[in-house]
Amino acid sequence: MHKFIKKIKKFETKPYVVRKFLDNEEIKSFQNLYEELPVEINNTRQKIIKKKWSLEFNKDLQKIYTQKLKKVIGEHEMDNPETKEGSKSLGLFQESYMPVTLHVDTGFDFEKTIYKQTLLPLTNTGETIIFKNRFYGCSTTFSIDPKELSAKGYNKRSSEHLKLFGSRDFDKETYNEYLKHEDINNLKGLEVDLIFKWKLGDLLVFDRTQLHCSSNNINKKKLGFTSSTKKI
């Protein structure tokens, strides 16, 4: 459990979208940067390729990105895991061919005051679903599938969310439209806060304590860039 929950909660807000956070040229730079970066993880089981934005790459774009981000979310520090070479990172590019399932990105250091997470779509189709439900333990993938629960990965695997949010059935209409890749019983007690429709140039901002997942709507593949932040 996170230690500074009171302080973390003080900075919590509703999720929001910043339209036209990047201009067309900046979007291109992000897409080119992705091509340039070395692969960090190629997970064939989850059909996802991850690359970290190491501080050695594209300093000019770093300046633009960090300044813009500060204007949007205020004072913060980056809080992204280092690359496997041990370099600091501004965030994670994820190229996914399968929907990402229900999880939370709260990290593993309970001494930190975790703050906002941002998502920058670099392809134009799909959605990210942000739930009102929050979690103050470590980064966890929530599932009731025994196979997933026994899988090894960066996140902890657990079904403890079902004890936290009550047993109310999840809304069927939303389920059918966006979440068919999940077992509807894995979503009991969950309530949607925001459905972010991916659009190039827009930025999604949400709290790191919020449960989220992608929708089942993928046109071959999705590419997005996420940063995690903390308060000092």
Ligand SMILES: [Fe+2]
């Ligand atoms: Fe996430």
